[in-house]
Amino acid sequence: MNAAEPLIHIQDFHMRFGAKQVIDGLSFDVLRGETFGFLGSNGSGKTTTIRALLGIYRPTSGTLRINGKVFSDDFGARLGYLPEERGLYKKESVRDVMGYFGRLKGMSKAAANDFCRQFLDRVDLADKAELRVDKLSGGEQQKIQLGVTIMNEPELLILDEPTKGFDPVNRRLLMDIIEERKRAGATVMMVTHQMEEVERLCDRIILLKDGRAAAYGTIDEVQNQFGGRTVRVKHTGTIPPSPSYQVTLAETNYAELSVDDGVDEAQVLKELVQAGVVVRGFTAAKRSLDDIFIQVYGENGAGPAAMSGPAGQQPAPAGRAG
Numbered sequence: 118m119n120a121a122e123p124l125i126h127i128q129d130f131h132m133r134f135g136a137k138q139v140i141d142g143l144s145f146d147v148l149r150g151e152t153f154g155f156l157g158s159n160g161s162g163k164t165t166t167i168r169a170l171l172g173i174y175r176p177t178s179g180t181l182r183i184n185g186k187v188f189s190d191d192f193g194a195r196l197g198y199l200p201e202e203r204g205l206y207k208k209e210s211v212r213d214v215m216g217y218f219g220r221l222k223g224m225s226k227a228a229a230n231d232f233c234r235q236f237l238d239r240v241d242l243a244d245k246a247e248l249r250v251d252k253l254s255g256g257e258q259q260k261i262q263l264g265v266t267i268m269n270e271p272e273l274l275i276l277d278e279p280t281k282g283f284d285p286v287n288r289r290l291l292m293d294i295i296e297e298r299k300r301a302g303a304t305v306m307m308v309t310h311q312m313e314e315v316e317r318l319c320d321r322i323i324l325l326k327d328g329r330a331a332a333y334g335t336i337d338e339v340q341n342q343f344g345g346r347t348v349r350v351k352h353t354g355t356i357p358p359s360p361s362y363q364v365t366l367a368e369t370n371y372a373e374l375s376v377d378d379g380v381d382e383a384q385v386l387k388e389l390v391q392a393g394v395v396v397r398g399f400t401a402a403k404r405s406l407d408d409i410f411i412q413v414y415g416e417n418g419a420g421p422a423a424m425s426g427p428a429g430q431q432p433a434p435a436g437r438a439g
């Protein structure tokens with residue numbers, strides 16, 4: 118297999134359940150060594166796509182390949198899959214469960230034990246190694262499941278909402294662990310609804326809408342595609358409505374405004390000051406992914422250039438790949 122070939126290749130994928138067309142001509146690639154964000158609103162078909170890619174669902178039509186082939190067991194040991202539905206053997210101890218999966222993934226007993234010790238230490242569960250899995254909290258069980266997913270250092274990680282249900286401290290810890298795998302050369306395809314994770318980890322993204330790509334490319338490319346900028350304002354006083362901007366986030370003393378391409382940020386600042394707002398901080402940046410997500414999926418949402426078909430739009434590999 119040519120190393121320049123994408124590790125995952127999906128072309129003109131359709132999936133129907135009865136009369137319901139969930140995926141309608143979806144095409145995208147995941148390149149070797151990149152972290153790819155698979156994004157979309159609830160029910161847009163992300164898990165369905167992953168299941169079809171891994172042979173759990175049979176696609177209605179289309180091409181779905183990993184490393185140039187339909188997924189089969191011979192790639193199994195090189196894949197770490199964290200499914201949306203979590204599940205471990207709950208009546209066994211944490212150490213036994215991790216040891217069992219380690220052997221299943223072809224690790225020696227010593228290597229699995231070493232990993233287990235180091236990982237539990239890292240995720241602050243060292244004192245729970247002998248506990249039955251069902252005595253752990255939901256978040257703690259999820260940590261173990263992520264550990265099991267990465268324990269044999271697979272070259273491809275497919276993670277379906279890996280940080281779902283975690284508090285901010287543990288979410289950051291899990292992102293650190295995923296980022297380490299990425300730095301070690303793993304290809305990561307992850308589903309997440311957390312845009313801060315996407316901005317931190319992902320080289321390229323796809324936004325799935327109506328069964329196809331509403332946006333696809335590097336984060337910069339997607340931001341450029343949607344245009345506009347976000348202005349972040351630290352302030353005292355009330356931000357008034359204005360045709361120059363839309364308030365997309367309003368908290369006490371902090372707001373984010375979405376500014377159209379034709380409007381100058383200095384004009385926005387002037388308007389705020391004239392309206393009596395005390396501005397203590399003012400920064401302009403490209404439109405946030407949160408904002409883009411809301412535009413695509415919000416009421417009447419539609420991207421500026423919703424991609425009409427599978428062809429063409431295959432951006433060059435992202436420069437930020439780690």
Ligand SMILES: Nc1ncnc2c1ncn2[C@@H]1O[C@H](COP(=O)(O)OP(=O)(O)OP(=O)(O)O)[C@@H](O)[C@H]1O
Pocket residue numbers: 134139157158159160161162163164165166201
């Ligand atoms: N086996 C199935 N039979 C019938 N419909 C299904 C089946 N699997 C998924 N669907 C439907 O396909 C649609 C997409 O579901 P899917 O779980 O792929 O969405 P998702 O993007 O992963 O959503 P979420 O972000 O909420 O996890 C949903 O409407 C779901 O009801």
